[in-house]
Amino acid sequence: MESVWVWSETTYKYFKMAASQDGLCGMLALSTKSEGGVAIMGNGGLSNEEKDELRAKLINRSKALADNGNIDGIKMYAFLQAIKDGNDEGYCKWMEKAAKLGDPDAMNQLAGSIHDGCGWYIVPGSRDKAVRHWIEEAANHGNPRAMEKMAGYAREALDFLMMFSWLEKAANTGNFNSIRLISSYLMGGNEFTVIVP
Numbered sequence: 001m002e003s004v005w006v007w008s009e010t011t012y013k014y015f016k017m018a019a020s021q022d023g024l025c026g027m028l029a030l031s032t033k034s035e036g037g038v039a040i041m042g043n044g045g046l047s048n049e050e051k052d053e054l055r056a057k058l059i060n061r062s063k064a065l066a067d068n069g070n071i072d073g074i075k076m077y078a079f080l081q082a083i084k085d086g087n088d089e090g091y092c093k094w095m096e097k098a099a100k101l102g103d104p105d106a107m108n109q110l111a112g113s114i115h116d117g118c119g120w121y122i123v124p125g126s127r128d129k130a131v132r133h134w135i136e137e138a139a140n141h142g143n144p145r146a147m148e149k150m151a152g153y154a155r156e157a158l159d160f161l162m163m164f165s166w167l168e169k170a171a172n173t174g175n176f177n178s179i180r181l182i183s184s185y186l187m188g189g190n191e192f193t194v195i196v197p
Contacts, residue, residue, distance in 0.1 A: 019054065022061055024076045031055035066094060074098040075106060092118040099134060107138035108146045139166065144175035151181075 011029075018026025030046060031054040046054070059080055065073020074097050081090030092113050098106035110118075111134035114127060121127035132153070138146030147170035154162035167185065170178035 024058065024062055024065075024072060027054055027058040027061070028076070031058055066097070069101060071098050071101060071103045071106070074101070075103070089118065099137070102141060104138045104141035104143035104146065107134045107141060108143045111135045111138065111146070111149075139169075142173065144170040144173040144178045147173075148178055148181060 015026045015029040017023075019030050020026075031051045058076070062073045062076040062080060066077040067073075074094050078091045078094035078098065081094060084090070092110065095106050095110045095113065099110045111131045114121075114134065115131045119127075119130070121130060135146045135149045135153075139150045147166045151163045151166035151170070154160070154166060164182070164185070167178065167182040171182045
């Protein structure tokens, strides 16, 4: 399935099995009442009270894992903090912990959150510097989307050799978007504003 929000007898069966084994994604899927303000129908016929109980269990489980340095627990707890607080400060605090533990996805997500306003950066240019730092860390730790962003930085600097180096690394991860991106450049695609020599 392309999304955890696709509901069928099969997805419900596996979400329920995951939740019964303290699987964070299973608990999250089953405890969800809405996505973007739209009510989720069919998630096992659980009552709102049962969903609330499952959500409380999810919060406690992810917090316990997060406190013990478990990457999945930290990232889930960060996500739950963003939902609960309605802002990114709790999210960023926990995502930074996951990033500092070496998780490339967390590094990339943290860079995006900092870019969008998370954290206090008073000195001019320090926010951009922090974003660049975490993108570069994520790229160096194997995140293909961050590698694409590094290629973008290289393209802005007109360093096409470095741009292609990053794009090739990203494509070599097997990421479909990265493969499409480097292929478009190599085929001389007209979707780009910079002509590659």
